[in-house]
Amino acid sequence: MMRPIRFPVRFLKATKQLSLVFALSAMGVITAQAAGEAMGRARAGAVTDSAGHVRIPIQVKKDLKIVYQVSDDKLKGESGRALVYAKKLLDTYNANDVPDEEIDLHLVFHGDAIKALVNDSTRKRLKAEGAAGNPNKSLIKELNKRGVSIELCESTMEQKEVKSTDLVDGVATVRGAFPRIINLQHLGYAYIKFE
Known part of the structure; x- marks a missing residue:
C-alpha cells in the first residue's frame, strides 16, 4: 500500500501553478528537467537589477x-x-x-x-x-x-x-x-x- 505524500505547508502555499509543477515532479509524474523548464517559462522575460532583485513582467497580454x-x-x-x-x-x-x-x-x-x-x-x-x-x-x-x-x-x-x-x-x-x-x-x- 502506498503511503500518502505529505508536503510542508510552505510548499502548499506557493502559487498553484508552481505547486503543481513541484508536486508532479516530487511524485515522479514529470521529470525534474520538465519541472525546471516549467519554472523557467514562468520567469520568462525576467530582468535582474544590480542588487539581484528579479522582476517578472506581465506575460499574458491577450484574452x-x-x-x-x-x-x-x-x-x-x-x-x-x-x-x-x-x-x-x-x-x-x-x-x-x-x-x-x-x-x-x-x-x-x-x-x-x-x-x-x-x-x-x-x-x-x-x-x-x-x-x-x-x-x-x-x-x-x-x-x-x-x-x-x-x-x-x-x-x-x-x-x-x-x-x-x-x-x-x-x-x-x-x-x-x-x-x-x-x-x-x-x-x-x-x-x-x-x-
Whole structure:
C-alpha cells in the first residue's frame, strides 16, 4: 500500500501553478528537467537589477478572463475597495501595454457587498459604512465604460429585501453568486477572492 505524500505547508502555499509543477515532479509524474523548464517559462522575460532583485513582467497580454468574488463593502478612501482594486488592476494592465479590450473582468457581489451597489436610500437602510449616499456611483460608471461586468447575487437581494429598482445604474443580476463564479471558472476565468 502506498503511503500518502505529505508536503510542508510552505510548499502548499506557493502559487498553484508552481505547486503543481513541484508536486508532479516530487511524485515522479514529470521529470525534474520538465519541472525546471516549467519554472523557467514562468520567469520568462525576467530582468535582474544590480542588487539581484528579479522582476517578472506581465506575460499574458491577450484574452484575459478574470472573476472577482466580492463579499464585503469595506471602503478604501471614499469608494468600495473591491471597485478601487478592480480599477487598479485595469490601470496596471494598461500601464503594461494591455488595453481594456483584452480584459474580460467580472465582479460578482454577494452578502454584505450588496451595500456597494444600491441607491442612497437603500444604502442607508442597510446601514452601510461611510456617507449616507453611495460613493461608488461614478466608479461603477467608469468600470462599466471600461467593459467590466458588475454583477449582484439575486439570493442576496432576496435576503436583504432589495429590489432591482434599488440598484444603481450599471449593475446586472445573477441567480446565485456561487453558481455564476463556478460557471465562469469552467469557462477559463482566473478566480480572485476579494477579502
